[in-house]
Amino acid sequence: MTTPKPTDPFRIASAVWQDLCDYQPGAAAALTIQLKNMPEDWPLRVFNVGRPDAAVALPPAAVGEVFDDMRPEIPPYAEHSFDECPACIEADDNCRYHKGYAEGHHEALQAELDAVKADPTITLKDFLQRQADADEHPAA
Structure with missing residues (x-):
């Protein structure tokens, strides 16, 4: 401590x-x-x-x-x-609020980085569209 x-x-x-x-x-x-x-x-x-x-x-x-x-x-x-x-x-x-904000922002960006690593040809627009589609139509 x-x-x-x-x-x-x-x-x-x-x-x-x-x-x-x-x-x-x-x-x-x-x-x-x-x-x-x-x-x-x-x-x-x-x-x-x-x-x-x-x-x-x-x-x-x-x-x-x-x-x-x-x-x-x-x-x-x-x-x-x-x-x-x-x-x-x-x-x-960073205060507790901004630490939490930064961690949440980092986790959101980490998903984008993982998508780019998996498919280097993906654009941010494509990634966001895929995320929106996944949110609208979750896999059953």
Whole structure:
């Protein structure tokens, strides 16, 4: 199991805040009201530490949900390209969404490569037509 790289809590907070404002403005407003109503000793009450800077330095509690080597990323996954995805940037690799997308895309392309290896004269159009025909009329 690899240890995830340390994260910048201020960058993550900024990204989460921006996502809340963009996708859940009501939740962003409610969070602001809730934060304004917190008592001054919130670090002790919430995180059991005495100072805000100590709370900021706390490590992530979750280290991967399904994947032992990946912590949970910033959503939404599908709204961004590979290069601009905040979860990919945070992980410094493809996030879980983009890893799955890449694997699915690879499997689809692998079928095309196998067809070309079996018959080098086949064109992509021929391959796709054969696939469509096979989907419409499956062998009994």
